Amino acid sequence: MSDSLKTPFYDKHISSGGKLVDFAGWTLPIHYGSLVEEHEAVRRDAGMFDVSHMTLMDVTGEQSIQQLSLLCTNDIAKLTDNTALYGCLCNERGGVVDDLIIYRINDTHFRVISNAGTRDKVLAWFASHHVESLNAVPAGELAMLAVQGPNAVALVQGVSERVFGEAFDISSLPNFGCVLTRSGFVGRTGYTGEDGVELVVPKDKASMAWDALVDAGVRPCGLGARDTLRLEAAMSLYGNDLDDEHSPVECGVGWTVDLRDENRAFIGRKVLEDQKQNGSKFVRIGVELIDRGVLRAGQTVSIGEKSVGVITSGTYSPTLQRTIALARIEREMAPAINDQNSRLSVDIRNKPVAAVRVGLPFLRNT
Amino acid sequence: METPGDLKFAESHEWARLNDDGTVSVGISHHAQEQLGDLVFVEVPEVDATVKAEDAIAVVESVKAASDIYAPVAGTVVAINEALADSPELINDSPFEDGWIFTLQPDNKDDLDSMMAAADYDSMVENE
Numbered sequence: 001m002s003d004s005l006k007t008p009f010y011d012k013h014i015s016s017g018g019k020l021v022d023f024a025g026w027t028l029p030i031h032y033g034s035l036v037e038e039h040e041a042v043r044r045d046a047g048m049f050d051v052s053h054m055t056l057m058d059v060t061g062e063q064s065i066q067q068l069s070l071l072c073t074n075d076i077a078k079l080t081d082n083t084a085l086y087g088c089l090c091n092e093r094g095g096v097v098d099d100l101i102i103y104r105i106n107d108t109h110f111r112v113i114s115n116a117g118t119r120d121k122v123l124a125w126f127a128s129h130h131v132e133s134l135n136a137v138p139a140g141e142l143a144m145l146a147v148q149g150p151n152a153v154a155l156v157q158g159v160s161e162r163v164f165g166e167a168f169d170i171s172s173l174p175n176f177g178c179v180l181t182r183s184g185f186v187g188r189t190g191y192t193g194e195d196g197v198e199l200v201v202p203k204d205k206a207s208m209a210w211d212a213l214v215d216a217g218v219r220p221c222g223l224g225a226r227d228t229l230r231l232e233a234a235m236s237l238y239g240n241d242l243d244d245e246h247s248p249v250e251c252g253v254g255w256t257v258d259l260r261d262e263n264r265a266f267i268g269r270k271v272l273e274d275q276k277q278n279g280s281k282f283v284r285i286g287v288e289l290i291d292r293g294v295l296r297a298g299q300t301v302s303i304g305e306k307s308v309g310v311i312t313s314g315t316y317s318p319t320l321q322r323t324i325a326l327a328r329i330e331r332e333m334a335p336a337i338n339d340q341n342s343r344l345s346v347d348i349r350n351k352p353v354a355a356v357r358v359g360l361p362f363l364r365n366t
Numbered sequence: 367m368e369t370p371g372d373l374k375f376a377e378s379h380e381w382a383r384l385n386d387d388g389t390v391s392v393g394i395s396h397h398a399q400e401q402l403g404d405l406v407f408v409e410v411p412e413v414d415a416t417v418k419a420e421d422a423i424a425v426v427e428s429v430k431a432a433s434d435i436y437a438p439v440a441g442t443v444v445a446i447n448e449a450l451a452d453s454p455e456l457i458n459d460s461p462f463e464d465g466w467i468f469t470l471q472p473d474n475k476d477d478l479d480s481m482m483a484a485a486d487y488d489s490m491v492e493n494e
Contacts, residue, residue, distance in 0.1 A: 224429060294407050318404075
């Protein structure tokens, strides 16, 4: 881990007893003792995740709207000031270059948050597609926390003066609302299926913000719980559920492909429009194991002897206490899977284990 | 948690206990369960299965990952811990007692001599 990047919260992870791992080139905690307890804290109360490894960039200037609307599957023309949307960057084949959240600060300033593992690719993608005024926070300089859970907003509000050095009205932010001031940034967004916020503080205030939130009762949570929480909410993980070879339509996020503005010729539109109208090769389904075991990415999904797809993300769900997974299957096999009599199985260590298709998300809390 | 002195250890973190009846019970160490985190599934071998030393014959899965459990010595599986099917967390809560995974009738109980003593295992873990 010696070459691994450290976030401004690194010392806090150590002092909080975090078990550190390498994740996409960053040293981050997988848990601070118990993944399951951290998961439950977020579902019942409030937990926080160091998400400073993510890529944060600001796109500014008169051309921002036009430039971004040609790159993002979702239509940022819908955004008013201080609101955000989730969308994908696609290549000409419709494959997903990355998924991201775009926040509109005003009509000449958009804030983009994308994944850590795709940082170089996305920065190069923007640069090669004429996004001119692009300013990414250097790796290691960003101090960003996701505070999530039913009590998260109230707890953050309660310590906002300590965290930001000024009173910050967080409680009145709508879902996918955001606010940027000189002292920080807050978006009512997240990756857990719970209410909550993602907040950016100045790097030199990182320790103070962490301590204020811990004092308020927010529990530090690691990457492990982040993964189980997002999967229960059926949120996609880039690299697992989304990749350059498959389109948003094939991966269950076809809703991010906004075709209403006929003149918006964003990259990949032709392929995606065709898939939406005529069907895509693959579709995403939810799978739950009937027999005992744990589903993992890469396992083969079959009907009888016939292989029909692959698990893209799987885990034991601490909330549901069952094994859940997202799978990418051939669309033409979907009717057979919906047939109640057809037996779905997943190959786990060369043994077929009985499974069933279930609706998504696995858990709906908000 | 103190490592029981009567146990022998493998480098892959299994422990083995020679029972009074000559059978050998096997589980994973406190250190191993701590590294794995909350366990949610245990796949045990079949009773009567014949195994060689270092065969992967069981699997423990935490929320995040699966990990193979190796037979520390050659022999025949004579018992499995059926309580683990409903309560895999027994391995987290009581790794050296209630969290045992399977019991072997060893082909040769002297094979246990090649395993590490508790004190040696503790120092191996400390130097990891």
